[in-house]
Amino acid sequence: MSAFIDLEFQGLPRVIATAVIPVGGGVLLVDPGPTSCLPALERGLAALSHTLADVKGLLLTHIHLDHAGASGTIARRVPGVPVYVHDVGARHLAQPERLLASATRLYGADMDRLWGAFEAVPAASLHALSGGEALEVAGRRFE
Secondary structure, eight states, rough: OOOOOOGGGGGGSSSEEEEEEEEEEEEEEEEOOOGHHHHHHHHHHHHTTGGGGGGOOOOSOOHHHHHHHHHHHHHHSSOOOEEEEEHHHHHHHTTTHHHHHHHHHHHHHHHHHOOOOOOOOOGGGGGESSSOEEEEETTTEOO
C-alpha cells in the first residue's frame, strides 16, 4: 500500500511530503524533498520498516529544491539507485550550478537553512524521460 511521509519542512507539518510506493524488495520515492528534510524522511521510512538502503528508485515530478533537492545525496548513499526525471531537468541534476545560482538569487543566505546541501546526481543514476515512457522499477510498472 502506498503511503506519504510528512517531511516536517522547517518543523511544520503538511508543507512537503514524499510519496512512498512499495516495489519488489523496497520502495520507490516520488519527490524525496530537500536535503534539509532528510532526517524526517529517514524517520518516516523507519516508521514504515524501511531505510534509505531499501529505496529502489526516485521519481521526480520536477527539479525544484523542495521536490528534488535530496536526490543527489540519496543517489550517493544508495549507489546505483535510478533517478527518473524529465530530460529538461536531468542536466540540472547532473550539473546543478545554474539551478543553484538561480535559487540563490531568490533565497540568498537562507539557502542552506531552507534546502540543505544540493549534490549532483551521478550520471550513471540519471534516467532522463521525454514523456510517455513506461518504467519498470523492481518489478512494478509505471506509466
